[in-house]
Amino acid sequence: xxxxxxxxxxxxxxxxxxxxxxxxxxxxxxxxxxxxxxxxxxxxxxxxxxxxxxxxxxxxxxxxxxxxxxxxxxxxxxxxxxxxxxxxxxxxxxxxxxxxxxxxxxxxxxxxxxxxxxxxxxxxxxxxxxxxxxxxxxxxxxxxxxxxxxxxxxxxxxxxxxxxxxxxxxxxxxxxxxxxxxxxxxxxxxxxxxxxxxxxxxxxxxxxxxxxxxxxxxxxxxxxxxxxxxxxxxxxxxxxxxxxxxxxxxxxxxxxxxxxxxxxxxxxxxxxxxxxxxxxxxxxxxxxxxxxxxxxxxxxxxxxxxxxxxxxxxxxxxxxxxxxxxxxxxxxxxxxxxxxxxxxxxxxxxxxxxxxxxxxxxxxxxxxxxxxxxxxxxxxxxxxxxxxxxxxxxxxxxxxxxxxxxxxxxxxxxxxxxxxxxxxxxxxxxxxxxxxxxxxxxxxxxxxxxxxxxxxxxxxxxxxxxxxxxxxxxxxxxxxxxxxxxxxxxxxxxxxxxxxxx
Amino acid sequence: xxxxxxxxxxxxxxxxxxxxxxxxxxxxxxxxxxxxxxxxxxxxxxxxxxxxxxxxxxxxxxxxxxxxxxxxxxxxxxxxxxxxxxxxxxxxxxxxxxxxxxxxxxxxxxxxxxxxxxxxxxxxxxxxxxxxxxxxxxxxxxxxxxxxxxxxxxxxxxxxxxxxxxxxxxxxxxxxxxxxxxxxxxxxxxxxxxxxxxxxxxxxxxxxxxxxxxxxxxxxxxxxxxxxxxxxxxxxxxxxxxxxxxxxxxxxxxxxxxxxxxxxxxxxxxxxxxxxxxxxxxxxxxxxxxxxxxxxxxxxxxxxxxxxxxxxxxxxxxxxxxxxxxxxxxxxxxxxxxxxxxxxxxxxxxxxxxxxxxxxxxxxxxxxxxxxxxxxxxxxxxxxxxxxxxxxxxxxxxxxxxxxxxxxxxxxxxxxxxxxxxxxxxxxxxxxxxxxxxxxxxxxxxxx
Numbered sequence: 046x047x048x049x050x051x052x053x054x055x056x057x058x059x060x061x062x063x064x065x066x067x068x069x070x071x072x073x074x075x076x077x078x079x080x081x082x083x084x085x086x087x088x089x090x091x092x093x094x095x096x097x098x099x100x101x102x103x104x105x106x107x108x109x110x111x112x113x114x115x116x117x118x119x120x121x122x123x124x125x126x127x128x129x130x131x132x133x134x135x136x137x138x139x140x141x142x143x144x145x146x147x148x149x150x151x152x153x154x155x156x157x158x159x160x161x162x163x164x165x166x167x168x169x170x171x172x173x174x175x176x177x178x179x180x181x182x183x184x185x186x187x188x189x190x191x192x193x194x195x196x197x198x199x200x201x202x203x204x205x206x207x208x209x210x211x212x213x214x215x216x217x218x219x220x221x222x223x224x225x226x227x228x229x230x231x232x233x234x235x236x237x238x239x240x241x242x243x244x245x246x247x248x249x250x251x252x253x254x255x256x257x258x259x260x261x262x263x264x265x266x267x268x269x270x271x272x273x274x275x276x277x278x279x280x281x282x283x284x285x286x287x288x289x290x291x292x293x294x295x296x297x298x299x300x301x302x303x304x305x306x307x308x309x310x311x312x313x314x315x316x317x318x319x320x321x322x323x324x325x326x327x328x329x330x331x332x333x334x335x336x337x338x339x340x341x342x343x344x345x346x347x348x349x350x351x352x353x354x355x356x357x358x359x360x361x362x363x364x365x366x367x368x369x370x371x372x373x374x375x376x377x378x379x380x381x382x383x384x385x386x387x388x389x390x391x392x393x394x395x396x397x398x399x400x401x402x403x404x405x406x407x408x409x410x411x412x413x414x415x416x417x418x419x420x421x422x423x424x425x426x427x428x429x430x431x432x433x434x435x436x437x438x439x440x441x442x443x444x445x446x447x448x449x450x451x452x453x454x455x456x457x458x459x460x461x462x463x464x465x466x467x468x469x470x471x472x473x474x475x476x477x478x479x480x481x482x483x484x485x486x487x488x489x490x491x492x493x494x495x496x497x498x499x500x501x502x503x504x505x506x507x508x509x510x511x512x513x514x515x516x517x518x519x520x521x522x523x524x525x526x527x528x529x530x531x532x533x534x535x536x537x538x539x540x541x542x543x544x545x546x547x
Numbered sequence: 548x549x550x551x552x553x554x555x556x557x558x559x560x561x562x563x564x565x566x567x568x569x570x571x572x573x574x575x576x577x578x579x580x581x582x583x584x585x586x587x588x589x590x591x592x593x594x595x596x597x598x599x600x601x602x603x604x605x606x607x608x609x610x611x612x613x614x615x616x617x618x619x620x621x622x623x624x625x626x627x628x629x630x631x632x633x634x635x636x637x638x639x640x641x642x643x644x645x646x647x648x649x650x651x652x653x654x655x656x657x658x659x660x661x662x663x664x665x666x667x668x669x670x671x672x673x674x675x676x677x678x679x680x681x682x683x684x685x686x687x688x689x690x691x692x693x694x695x696x697x698x699x700x701x702x703x704x705x706x707x708x709x710x711x712x713x714x715x716x717x718x719x720x721x722x723x724x725x726x727x728x729x730x731x732x733x734x735x736x737x738x739x740x741x742x743x744x745x746x747x748x749x750x751x752x753x754x755x756x757x758x759x760x761x762x763x764x765x766x767x768x769x770x771x772x773x774x775x776x777x778x779x780x781x782x783x784x785x786x787x788x789x790x791x792x793x794x795x796x797x798x799x800x801x802x803x804x805x806x807x808x809x810x811x812x813x814x815x816x817x818x819x820x821x822x823x824x825x826x827x828x829x830x831x832x833x834x835x836x837x838x839x840x841x842x843x844x845x846x847x848x849x850x851x852x853x854x855x856x857x858x859x860x861x862x863x864x865x866x867x868x869x870x871x872x873x874x875x876x877x878x879x880x881x882x883x884x885x886x887x888x889x890x891x892x893x894x895x896x897x898x899x900x901x902x903x904x905x906x907x908x909x910x911x912x913x914x915x916x917x918x919x920x921x922x923x924x925x926x927x928x929x930x931x932x933x934x935x936x937x938x939x940x941x942x943x944x945x946x947x948x949x950x951x952x953x954x955x956x957x958x959x960x961x962x963x964x965x966x967x968x969x970x971x972x973x974x975x976x977x978x979x980x981x982x983x984x985x986x987x988x989x990x991x992x993x994x995x
């Protein structure tokens with residue numbers, strides 16, 4: 046078995062407790078410059094609000110200990126910087142380091158959102174150029190950069206639709222959502238005050254257009270569509286879908302999570318989409334950082350532009366840029382200040398690196414997915430056979446015969462030196478293996494991945510136990526998630542005296 | 548292109564392996580008439596050097612090099628280079644949400660430490676990791692209170708950050724919430740008489756910020772008593788976390804919504820920051836957002852997992868507690884590293900310096916003819932002053948001396964025209980404060 050694993054070898058990682066467990070009174074890792082004004086008596090000034098002592102159990106450690114602590118923790122993580130991270134729907138592509146560098150420049154990282162706008166022209170120009178680039182990429186008319194993430198972008202988009210429909214006299218009741226959609230879609234629709242109606246995909250995994258025609262009534266505000274769908278398949282009849290909705294006065298929302306399949310090749314605005322969000326932390330390479338921060342700009346057709354969240358970036362005479370806060374038809378704010386500006390900087394740096402050549406990234410992403418699909422067909426079941434775009438979805442049907450599930454295969458992939466693909470999603474594929482390699486993987490890395498997957502397929506037949514009990518190479522084995530949820534321990538607490546004596 | 552690891556030959560080999568003659572064939576499912584015929588009209592491609600040059604040029608058009616007396620929800624605090632060194636490690640920076648616990652123990656343990664630090668700071672029992680920022684944390688805290696109480700009226704202090712109130716209004720509109728504003732009393736704290744009159748048994752939550760938008764500290768413990776008497780929940784928003792180094796934590800509150808920007812995050816023109824919700828253990832199943840929990844593996848070794856996921860959208864879909872998915876994890880990590888560095892003594896000393904410098908600044912400003920302190924309740928590092936003339940005009944004068952003046956309160960609060968919100972942190976030097984006071988004196992002496 047060992048010679049099959051070409052990507053990884055075992056190595057030592059260090060053990061490390063919690064930062065609180067390293068604490069000892071009197072140690073410190075941070076010193077302030079001396080106070081240059083007369084010290085005041087905090088108790089006297091703050092009175093009943095004053096906290097008499099430092100925060101109990103707060104860590105007291107030295108600088109080297111903090112650095113080592115977090116460095117050691119970091120070595121327990123897998124990351125794009127270490128290798129392929131084929132999480133479907135997450136677009137784990139290379140995060141260029143120049144983006145990190147420019148986001149930290151003095152004059153950008155140092156700027157306060159309330160400083161005068163005449164002293165913020167640099168920030169505003171960055172936002173303006175990013176807006177223009179994203180409009181060109183999406184084929185839309187207007188945009189807001191304010192939403193902090195995809196889910197907040199979805200909410201913004203639905204609130205725009207609601208405001209638009211309300212102005213026509215009826216906000217309507219329902220949002221249609223395909224059964225293949227991300228969980229954020231239905232959760233968002235509810236916050237926007239809509240009832241969710243799930244619609245079943247047809248046998249090829251596409252939207253059932255004939256059924257849709259029946260479902261779209263005067264009660265329907267919008268359809269939320271992901272294109273390519275979470276099966277990695279382009280919704281071929283999307284222009285027709287848009288027409289059906291528009292004929293009934295409803296709008297088409299596109300979840301842009303999979304925009305990495307389309308950038309530079311086709312534009313949602315041209316396809317009839319009315320409003321969409323982009324995940325800058327997916328398509329536009331800003332780092333996931335273990336779960337965020339991201340940014341979820343929302344691009345839209347002109348009919349929705351008056352309702353955009355305030356503030357709106359506008360150009361004044363002489364080319365001066367300004368943030369306009371008074372817009373009577375606006376849906377209001379969805380987030381404080383001007384969005385996740387630091388993330389916007391990174392996304393623009395990414396776009397500038399490619400320019401019009403961004404199409405090559407899309408082509409390579411699609412090529413990688415199809416290359417992997419070609420080499421794993423026959424080893425894993427392909428439940429939907431329409432052409433794949435940037436990701437491919439298999440199922441564990443063949444391995445299930447030997448009791449091996451997609452989760453087992455995913456965990457075994459860890460032993461082979463890869464991060465797992467997305468498991469158990471989309472919901473319409475039982476036992477899904479959702480693989481998105483992105484354009485950042487070389488042929489060599491794709492080949493190693495294919496080898497690993499084929500090897501696991503073989504193991505599932507000949508030695509299913511080794512797959513079912515994987516991973517075998519990590520610091521910790523499979524963790525007791527049921528126990529964690531049943532009796533949640535959500536924070537560290539010091540041992541009581543009796544426990545300490547044990 | 549330097550980010551793409553394929554040679555033309557490899558591309559040809561891969562296309563051949565797939566069984567297509569050209570890359571175009573792989574896009575054949577996109578109707579021909581919708582395929583772009585021309586390259587996108589985008590600037591670039593640019594080399595790394597050109598990208599840096601572009602952003603340096605933009606940075607030079609901003610305010611860097613000025614002294615600033617702005618706070619109002621975004622604070623300039625000392626940040627250690629250690630924090631940035633850690634969060635730029637690729638293992639943290641380029642890792643995804645830790646769904647695969649076995650290979651993301653680093654992120655998971657750090658989240659667990661973040662949750663612990665937030666509990667210690669706020670005096671609460673559980674904390675999530677994380678919300679987008681203080682504004683959405685406050686909003687989600689209110690929605691949480693609505694679920695917990697089954698009530699729909701919300702009383703919000705007018706002294707809550709105007710942008711937090713604006714975000715709450717946006718979210719509340721379609722959630723069946725009725726948001727009412729409670730004014731501030733003459734000393735700057737919440738008007739208790741009006742609160743008392745508005746508090747009925749249909750109130751889900753009362754929301755105050757402390758220190759509030761005017762810098763004034765609210766008496767959370769006394770408020771909690773009143774609020775609890777009507778079976779309502781007290782939500783305390785905290786925009787300036789460093790204040791907790793010297794202030795009693797709002798442990799009487801039911802939900803705390805905090806902005807953690809002050810813990811190691813650059814102002815960055817307003818984001819990314821990290822919001823956090825802390826609360827009582829018994830409310831945890833109505834809490835939105837990610838939670839890491841401690842558990843063990845089959846051999847009894849300690850490990851951490853994301854837990855209580857049945858609250859979340861990827862499991863519960865339309866019945867989830869929130870639609871949040873991507874959050875502000877790396878910012879939460881920065882706060883964790885920063886607070887570990889600061890430690891017990893460092894945070895306290897930082898808070899003490901803020902208090903001393905703000906007192907020093909007020910002392911100097913109050914000596915200027917016509918300048919008055921607006922509210923007499925205690926404050927931390929921000930305070931409100933009234934000027935004898937328009938703050939905007941004064942600020943224009945200050946700007947000529949490379950001083951970014953205080954926040955103009957008259958914009959969000961028409962009743963406070965000629966009032967300014969001054970912020971002084973440990974990063975503001977005595978010289979800067981003195982220069983500011985001198986410049987303000989001169990600005991007020993200018994003929995109108």
